[in-house]
Every structure is written in C-alpha cells, then in structure tokens.
Amino acid sequence: MFIKIIDARIKILTFFFFTTFISINAQNINEKYHLVPWPKEISENNQKHLINKDFLITVNDIDNKRVLKATTQFLRRLSGRTGVFIDKGFTEIITTDISPSLLINFQRAGKLELYEDESYQLIITSKQISLNAVTDIGVLRGLETLLQLVSHNKNNFFFHGVSIKDAPRFPWRGLMIDVARHYEPIAVLKKNLDAMAAVKLNVFHWHLTEDQGFRVQIKSRPKFHELASDGQYYTHSQISEVVQYASDLGIRVVPEFDVPGHATSWLVAYPEIASKDTIYEIERYAGIFDPTLDPTNDKTYEILDDVFTEMAPLFPDKYFHIGGDENEGKHWDENKKIQKFKKEHELKTNHDLQTYFNIKVQKILEKNGKIMMGWDEIFQPDLPKNVVIHSWRGRESMISAAKQGYKTVLSKGFYIDLMLPIKSHYLNEPIAENHGLTNNQLSNILGGEATMWGELVTPLSIDSRIWPRTAAIAERLWSSKDVKDYENMLNRLHTVSYRLEELGITHIRNRDVILRNISDNQNIKSLINLTKICEPLKAYERNKGGKEYKTYSPFTLFVDACNTDAIDAINFNKTVKMYLKDKSKSSKETLINFLDKWVLNNIEFQEINNNPLLKQLTSFSLNLAEISTTIKSGIEQSTFSLLNYNKSKSLLMELKKPIADTELAIILGLESLIQNFGKEYVKS
C-alpha cells in the first residue's frame, strides 16, 4: 500500500518539480548554495522552510534501521546547529492525520553492493520538505544534502526552497585509510565514516596490513596480532562494529591485506613463509622493503587460506583487496629454491611469479565468495575478468585494464598523503579526453578512491590530512564531469569543511592544540599566522631517504599544524598578481597589510620564542620580517636600490629552504615582486 502512495506522490512531485520551480542561472545557484558534492539537477523557488520546535519527520517505513538512525542523527545535528529545541526527538511513521515538516518515502532497503541505487529527489517548499528515493541509502544521501541547505537570517534558521534531483556519476567513491603504518582507533574511523557519508562517499577501503604492522586479530593464527601489531589491532567484534557503523551510513567496507610484498609483519609472525631465511622485526621506518611471502611454499597458501577464510565473513562486501603493490622481488632473486621453481614452472619474470601467486590467492578468495581487487601490479590477462584493478601508478594502466574488460578504480591523482593542493585532486578527471574506450569499456571505470597512506599521520593529525581535500575528491566522483569550476567549488568547500566539525572531525581544532604544545601554552597568535603561509613538504620530501621519521617519531610539531592551500599564501600570491597587473591602490594596500603583518608577527613570535621547539622557526620568522620590510619599502617608494634587490634575493634563497619540514607558500609572490622591482627600478 505504501508503494502505491509513494508512486502517486512521486508523480505529483515530479509534476510540481517541472512546473512550479523556476530554474535560474546555474552560476548563481552554485554561489548561493554551499553544496558539496554539487547535485545533478537543482532549481530554486523563492520559498523558505522555517526550522522551529515543531519540526517533525515522518517516514513510510519505520522499521528501517538505517533511515531511523540517520534521521535521528539528522535531528541532533539540526538541533545542535540551530539551537532549536526540537520537540520530537525521533522520526515517526507516516499517518494521514499529521502533516510533517519532512516527509520521507523510499521503496526498499538498499543492498551494500556496487551499482546500488543512491539517487534521491528533494523538494523544499515553505509548507513541506519531501525526500523521495528508491532505497534507504538514497534517503541518507538526500538528508546530507538537506543539512547543507540549512541557512539563516538574523532571526530564523530555515531550509532554502529548492528542488533537487540527484544521483552519482560513479558507483565507486572511496576513501582508503592505512591503519598499518600508524594505528587509528575505532573512534577515528567512525567519525571519518560520518564525514564520508556527509559528502556521499560510499566505499571505505581499510588498509589493514603492512611492513609496519598487522592490525587484525586472527583467532586461528594468533601470532599475527600477538607478535606483529605492538598490541594495536582490531578484534573481530571491533571490525564488526566498524562494518555495521559503515553499513548504517550506506558505506561499503573493502578490507586490504597487502601481499606478497609490504608484508614484513606477516613474516614477523610466520618467518617460515618468508622468501629469505632471516630474522624479521616490525618495520619502524617508511619506505619499500624487501621482505616478501614465498609464493613457492605450500604453507604460505595454507596461512593465507586461514586468514582470508576467517576474515571473509567479517567483511560482507564482495570485494577483497590483496594489495600486490611494490614487490620488487629482491628476496625472490636471492632465493635459489624460488629461482628453481620459476624455471620448473616456466615463470620468466618475477611478475609472472606474482601472477602465479595471485591466481592461487584468487582461488582462495573465490572459495570464500569474494572478488579479488589489487593495485596496478596485479594486472595480468590471465586473471579472471571480474578482478578489479586499482590504479595508482598512472591512468594508462586503468585505460588498458578497462579496454581488456577489467573493472578499475582510480587512485592516481587522489593521493592525499602527498600534501598536494586541493586543486590538483579536484581537477583529476578520471576519464580524460581521447581515452579511446567504447561506452561499454568506459563503464569498467568504476570511480576512484582518495588514499590516506599512514606514514606521517597519527590520530592527532589524520583528519587534517583527509579533510577538506577529500570532499573535493568526493565532488569529482559524484558530480557531473562539467562541474569543475575550482574557485566556485572552493567557496562551497569552505562552508562544508567547517561543518565537518559537527561530526567530530578535528582538522580545524587540532591546529591550535599542536601550536600550544610547541609553545608551552603561550600566546599562539604569531604561530597561527605562520601556519597560514607554510605548507607541509610535498610528495615524499618530508621523509627523504626513508630514514627520517620512524613510526614512533613525534607528529606533534609545527608541520603537523600546517596544511595544504595555506590561506594567507593563496591570497598574497593572488594579490601580487593583481598588483603587478593593475598597480591599483587597493591591491597595494592589501599587499602592504600582508607585509606589515609579517613584520609585526616576528616581534610577537620573538616574545614567545623561549622553547627548543620554536628554535627552527627563529631565523625563518626573522627573514620573513626582513624581506617584508625590504619589499614594502620598494612598493611604497617606487624605487629599489641594488642593495635591496640583492638583499631580497638572498633572503628569498634562504626562505626557499625547508622550514621545520614545511615550505613557504608565498615564494611565488615574493619572487614576482622582486623580479618586477629588478626590472622596473634597478637600473644597471
């Protein structure tokens, strides 16, 4: 009966959608509504739906746990954000005698599998909000959009009157978290799952084993968690807790057990399946290491079978990730028995040997009802066609896999651990021009995943490495290909990023915690200013040579308080560009303000500079103040002596050097100014 009512409603609403609402210029809309990811279709009316104590939600199926939990959370977040004491704290069943504020209809419980329907339709008028979806998962996606539409004037909170029809572009939109290099407590994972749901990501890829740790309890093989985890592992019940939590949010969980390389921890527990007879210890550094499972040893498959067979039921998702990356086969080359085995089995290369291994592993997974997934390196046309190739090295392998009928997921370009700017990830379009794929082959490109590799993050800093950049990636994977105006997205992202605080994400609040730590709780204003122009060293610069940071080195320092896209740097560099173009009074004033700020900042910094942790910022702060003074004189006096020119250049050289594992992000602006002065004022 409900289905009938829904159908009728949808018809009426669809009619309403296309007749009553006035679609306005898209550019206007996406400046006004801070939605991330941007929906497929949106139009607006001029109405507002007020939020007051009588706010009430009804739903057509009150027994659906997913919707019930999501609507309860929705009410708490709405109340927390608006301060409205909402009278009814829980959702009710649709009845004819009450007219709710938010009316939710869906047809069925969604399944947590690839291609499940996540679409929804949202219509907001002053009288009522209706949210319709095929599945409960669609309802969840719609509720997140609705929460992003909360606004206010001076007197009231309200929802903007809009109509939205939405559905994802890609079915696989993931975030990988590496909990092996640094263990992350359940609570960290849960709040990140909440944040994922807030931006409509639907796959949590859980990277569970590495050289640096084996993070899962294996009851049949307890040596794994007992010897190879430093006591930091998830029990079966904790895994189930996370999987259930994700399921409630409409998020699939794909576990990864990385083999045969990246597997030191496996060999700490079971050295008998190693390719080299030596003593194994948990790896403390970051890098690529030689320890590798022995693919010629039956015991290896026995143990893999035990592990995967025990894990399979804990992870109900069909896909199971076996890693397979960065095995350089050094220990294979050194092992005569393995060399002999290769010859006997006509395996020419180590890649062939790894494929031999993969095929055996795939059989174990198949037996357990799982589909194998692995990084680029596993790709080999001998593998069954349902295997998923996870592309991290380049887009070519993705295209090539798709062409040969393999499904693929893209992570190249979504490596958030590299501390690259938001823009680089946002504009990382998975399907580039001239791909040469048929439509059928195109559909093999399932989507992408942001990858949070764990070498340099701890619970204190991980949120600031994932957010807000992952929200930009979420938009790339959910929204249409033509939604790619970076500046516009940035504006929307600003709001959505700080709203993540309500889910407990600590990317904003923990900056000051770190700065208080390194300054012994003194006035941190000058340090905050420095974080606004310093960015963590990019790519693998921070861990040069793989020797600097151990897993237990301090991640509580200045660099950990910094983030990509340093705000003052962005604005300063922009201002320089404008000033050099127009030499206007306003851009000149803004420039001078920045320069003054950094001169004053050095004075304030020196007042608190009595701590060994601040020592490495001392000369930087001073140089920054000096170059600011010099450049300011150039701007103000419209003249620049050769002395000042040379002084600036040598200060710039100093400022280009790494500063406590960060880099100064205003170099570009400073350099342009100095070069310009050189051209305009300094006559030879």
Add this chain to the structure above:
Amino acid sequence: MFIKIIDARIKILTFFFFTTFISINAQNINEKYHLVPWPKEISENNQKHLINKDFLITVNDIDNKRVLKATTQFLRRLSGRTGVFIDKGFTEIITTDISPSLLINFQRAGKLELYEDESYQLIITSKQISLNAVTDIGVLRGLETLLQLVSHNKNNFFFHGVSIKDAPRFPWRGLMIDVARHYEPIAVLKKNLDAMAAVKLNVFHWHLTEDQGFRVQIKSRPKFHELASDGQYYTHSQISEVVQYASDLGIRVVPEFDVPGHATSWLVAYPEIASKDTIYEIERYAGIFDPTLDPTNDKTYEILDDVFTEMAPLFPDKYFHIGGDENEGKHWDENKKIQKFKKEHELKTNHDLQTYFNIKVQKILEKNGKIMMGWDEIFQPDLPKNVVIHSWRGRESMISAAKQGYKTVLSKGFYIDLMLPIKSHYLNEPIAENHGLTNNQLSNILGGEATMWGELVTPLSIDSRIWPRTAAIAERLWSSKDVKDYENMLNRLHTVSYRLEELGITHIRNRDVILRNISDNQNIKSLINLTKICEPLKAYERNKGGKEYKTYSPFTLFVDACNTDAIDAINFNKTVKMYLKDKSKSSKETLINFLDKWVLNNIEFQEINNNPLLKQLTSFSLNLAEISTTIKSGIEQSTFSLLNYNKSKSLLMELKKPIADTELAIILGLESLIQNFGKEYVKS
C-alpha cells in the same frame, strides 16, 4: 634475583635521598614544579636530566604488560611534547651492560583492589633517573609525576633534578561518569581514564542505568538494551575493553545499576516488575521521577539476579554499586498490594521497605562474590558491615556510617556537574575538624569521588565539565591534608590542565568549535572574550523545574563553551579589590584595560551579530559596553553623577539576569565599584 638487586638499589638510593639532596623551602618548590597532585615528600638538587635521542628506559620485569604499555605511552608523550626523535621506541630489560636514562624497578604486579600499594620513589639526577615501587601500579603513578617534571630552557628539554617519595592519602579516589542521561562513546571514556591516571585517580565509577537509559547489553534479558537504550549501549566486549583499558592504567572499575528508583528504563524493558501498572517510556527530561521497581514481586529479584549474575564476571572489581538514591516511594504508596505487603512484613516506612529490598539485592551480589555499595539512602544498620556507603547528601551520614563500622566514600562537595568553582571542590576536606571518630573509625573513610552527572553534557562538552576541576579533587584525595593553598594549586593546575590536551581531552579545544558553530564560522574573538567573563548557571538553575532541557536538546550553545572560574572575571574582581584598597596607578590601569576591552568587544560582536544564536547575547554585550563606559568615566574623572550612578545600578540589574543560561561573573567587581562611587562621589 631481581628482588635482591632492587633491595640493594633501594637501600643505596634511600641513603642518597637523605644525604645528597638539599631540601629547600617547601613554598619555593611548589611554585617551581607544576605537580598535581602534590607529592608527599620532595626535595631538589641543582641537576637537570637532559632529554635527547638516546633516552632509554629499562625495567626489571619486561613481561609486565601494565608497565610495558605505560612506558611505551610515556615515550610517545615525551617525544610528542619535546619533539625529540627518541631512537628506542620501546622499553628494554635491565642488563649490566647498558646504563639507561630511566631505570625502573618494582617488586610485583599490583592487584586492582582497595588498599593496593601505589607508592613510588623517584630520584632524578643528571646521570640517571630511577623509579622504584612495590607494585607496577606504583610505577605508573611515578611515571605521571615524571612527565609533569619535564621542563625546558631555550635550547633543551630536561627533567628537573628532584627526589620524591610519594603515596596516596586515601585509597579510593574516583571519578563517576553518568553515561545514562547522555551516552558517552568508549573513546570518551578511554581518554578520561587516561586523564584520571595522569592525576593519579584510581576508581572509575560507571553509572550505567537511569530513567533516561539502560546502557548495557544484557544477553539473558535483551529487552534491556533493545527497548531501553535508544540503541546506545555497551556490548559485553566493549565493557571488557574499557575494564581492560582501566586495568592497564591501574584504575578499578565499579559499575552502578541504580535501583529501585531512577529506574524508568528498567520498566520500559520489563513493566511487569514496576510498582505501578502503566505504560513506561524512556524519560527525556532531567529530574526525579516516580517509576520504581516493585520490591514485593519475586520476578523483580529474578530479573535483578539475571542482570547482576551476567554483569558480575565482566566487572572483576569486588565492589558493585546499586545506587538506591532518591526513591521517594510515590508508586509504593499508591499500590495497595505493596501497602499490604509492608503491613504483613512489619515494614513501617518506605525506607524499611527499601532496606528489605537492599538486603535481598545484597544476597544476590554476595552470591556473585561482590560487595554492595550504594548512595546514602541505603544506609541502615541491618546491612552487613562490609557494605560501602557513598555519601552525597552531607558529611553527617558519612561520619555516622564510619562510626558504625561502615566504609564510606564522599561525593558531597565533589559534584562537578553543578558548575561550582574549583575552590569549592579543592577545599572540600573529607575529614573535617571535630569529627569525633577514633583512628579505627577514621580509616573507614576511604576517600571520595567526583561525580559527573550527565543531564547537561554530551561528548562535545563533557571534558570541559570534568577538567580541570577533577584534577583539583584528585589532589585533595591524594595529597596530605595540609596541602591546601588554593592560589598555589591554581598555578600548578594551569599547567597540568593544558597538558591534558596531549591525552586527547577536549576541554580547551572544543570551546572554539562551539563558538564557530553559533557564529557560522565568523571571527570568534569577541565571543571568546565573553566566555572569559560568563559562567554556566550553577547548581540546578539551568534546568529549572526539570522542564527545559531534554536529553536531545542542543548542547552546542554559548553556555556550553563557558566554564567555571572564568579567567577575566577572576582577574577583574581581584583588580577591583586591589584598586578600592590602594587606588594605585597600576590597578587603575588594569581596570581601565578591562573596561576598554568590553567596550571594544561590543563593536566587534555587533559585526558578527547576524545569527539567531547570537541574538540572546545582543543586549548583554551592549549593556556590558555601557556599564564599562560609565564606570570608566567614574574612575578617570574621580566623580560620578547621580545620573551615572542610577544608570549603572539599573544596568547592573539587567546584567544580573541569566544570559543564555550563563551568569556574568564580574558582577561582584562591578557592584563594588558602583557602591564605592556611590559612597565617595555621589553626594545626596
């Protein structure tokens, strides 16, 4: 063999302690070292133990999990705080060929029970730090002291060279957390256990059931968690996880299942054991409610037996808290069957009936090897002598129980939910003068517990309600009776409080999260200034009549960003006192600075005042600016017109009213100034 080595070492060290160290004036020492709680004996040398990459810990028993985990955490915290890349990330066994930085010796694993030895001895010289203790728990207490001794000059971090002999005054030093009014996730409990350990508390009292929720999974009676928890309960494995976590920190866990009152949630699950035949729903308000278990019904004891028998093995502690408070017996009075039962059993009062109930409950607990504990109300000389009386209503009942041979724990005066100033808790000496107890009776007073009742706290705010005040209570319970210099403690507390951030305690960082929420992420400087003079309404004023806040009302507002002991208010009130006494230039200047700050603050506040959530602060901010202007003119001109006098008085009247559930904490200072002006300048 190790024992012998230890004994020899202790002898040598003890000799060293009393011969080499020069004891200096105690007042000096407790200004110099920011230790909370203050140790029993401390003396200093003039040495420093430098902290560098070679810092190494060795211990005489490497298989002791408690010490191993604690020393690992110690190394992480030391490294995180100092930024030193310590080479050895884990503790090693004592050998003759290495000379460690920190040498730990203990005799045996401690048992988690009342009266266990927690003493330790710590000797720090430039060459080595030695930590000796009878039990591993003593080692943990010593490690926390050592971390509080980390200091630095401009170039280095070091430990202060001191010698400490320490042991607690009371054996029972607890924190109760009510997770029933508002559920608190495991992660919140764990970090609070860390913080408890940091200030040497040793009992976590876990208040698990209430009118508002039943927070534990009962496998034999699943209706409890299924119907009476809103899905927010701890599973068996989660309980074990918390108990194990606490055990690793040397903290006992005492569960509380509150019966027969405060038990609405029990009756939501099992209405058949209620005293009144009605429909029960989970309570959403705060207050005292009538639903009560039926003590005349056999089924009641059957269910209690099921619950307690299932719970007993999960909580290894000997003590088991049954609540027993605030049963007003209304439903007993209304029930004819119960009235008849009372007559038949010659139970004159409801208190007699409750004692009848308690005796039966005590038998169930005894059968499970548990000792019963309950609030004041259970006290009755018919109970076995090992029952513990938890005193919350007054100290008289504690004295009286102790006199009659019952052990008692004090919470009266330690109700941290009432948002009373630190001082009131700190000076709440458990054993008042003229107690009239023999030494034997005195020993029945086991200690005390801070009680974090949960009506007005959520995970966002709970840390700021517990900390730093609970650290002051911890000192009251650990340190000698004569350690009671409030100002001196406050100075030490300041450091220890902000150091709790390193354990993840959010009492400092979440203030700004809340202020960003209510200001839509605008500049929160003016709001921060207001939190420095506004304190949450005290006692039960915020929830007047028990009608205002529901469990799901918003706790994300201005009041939730405020705390007791508002810092600017304390300093302003002090300055006023000084100014009125000495009229010095410096106190006058400080006063004017405060007044100017509040005038300027209003301008800055009005700039962001475009949000309904700030509306209730508008007139307050304005009135504050006006009274500041008026008073400033009085101070500067040394004259005060009758007009200004009356204006100030009427503004003061306004400012005395609650402001968004807070109260202005500078009223005292303002009032003194105005009164003084009235006397000095305004002539009638």
